[in-house]
Amino acid sequence: MDTRSFKEYSEGHIPNAVNLDLFAFHWIDTTKEGITNFNSQTSTLLSFLGVTPEKKVIFYDTISGMLAARGVWMLLYFSHQNVFMLDGGITKWKKENLSLETKLNEFKPSKFTGKINPDIISGFEYIRDNLNNVKIIDARSMGEYAGSVIRAARSGHIPNSINIDWNKNIEKDGTFKTNSELSKLYDFPKDSEIITYCQGAYRAANSFLALKKLGFDKVRVYLGSWGEWGNKPELPVEK
Numbered sequence: 001m002d003t004r005s006f007k008e009y010s011e012g013h014i015p016n017a018v019n020l021d022l023f024a025f026h027w028i029d030t031t032k033e034g035i036t037n038f039n040s041q042t043s044t045l046l047s048f049l050g051v052t053p054e055k056k057v058i059f060y061d062t063i064s065g066m067l068a069a070r071g072v073w074m075l076l077y078f079s080h081q082n083v084f085m086l087d088g089g090i091t092k093w094k095k096e097n098l099s100l101e102t103k104l105n106e107f108k109p110s111k112f113t114g115k116i117n118p119d120i121i122s123g124f125e126y127i128r129d130n131l132n133n134v135k136i137i138d139a140r141s142m143g144e145y146a147g148s149v150i151r152a153a154r155s156g157h158i159p160n161s162i163n164i165d166w167n168k169n170i171e172k173d174g175t176f177k178t179n180s181e182l183s184k185l186y187d188f189p190k191d192s193e194i195i196t197y198c199q200g201a202y203r204a205a206n207s208f209l210a211l212k213k214l215g216f217d218k219v220r221v222y223l224g225s226w227g228e229w230g231n232k233p234e235l236p237v238e239k
């Protein structure tokens with residue numbers, strides 16, 4: 001599954017890959033109704049893509065990036081365990097001189113039957129009610145965290161959140177850092193409950209995967225992220 005833009009896909013992709021530009025499936029409404037709609041629309045999308053329980057699904061983007069991570073998180077959210085990210089993405093693939101094609105491959109739709117796993121998602125209410133009980137990781141840049149870069153009605157960050165820019169998860173060559181390097185960034189007890197967020201839950205999905213790779217069990221992605229939190233005046237903000 002090539003998660004890059006259609007333009008990038010059509011210029012050369014991994015043979016047999018289909019294209020799903022995941023930025024087109026952006027979702028930040030985590031009210032009860034919003035999550036219900038996210039569930040049904042994502043499930044329709046996965047039916048259209050032809051994901052069935054026995055299929056192994058591998059997501060890739062340019063590097064071990066946020067789009068492929070969002071795809072992996074999305075399938076794990078529907079309890080599909082047979083899902084992977086291509087480490088290093090197409091950059092590494094090309095560096096290894098592996099073959100590419102430009103042919104457009106079609107989806108083979110089927111009925112998707114995955115069951116939702118509510119343990120890896122968070123909405124704004126869960127965070128608001130547990131601000132002092134969970135570790136919150138802000139995967140955005142320092143400027144977004146500090147409030148000098150403003151991408152919602154309000155600037156700043158969720159109170160008590162810790163800023164670990166998702167770029168720190170990645171080596172210069174675009175692969176994921178080793179576990180010993182990653183554990184220096186995420187130096188927390190393994191049984192900590194952690195919620196990751198960013199602007200729209202793409203970078204946060206990458207940090208979710210970094211934490212899963214390290215063996216953290218209780219990790220959620222805040223689907224609404226700053227795009228929702230920063231636009232809800234009733235929610236607390238810190239700068």
Ligand SMILES: O=S(=O)([O-])[S-]
Nearest residue numbers: 199200201202203
């Ligand atoms: O990664 S993002 O959702 O903040 S654009």
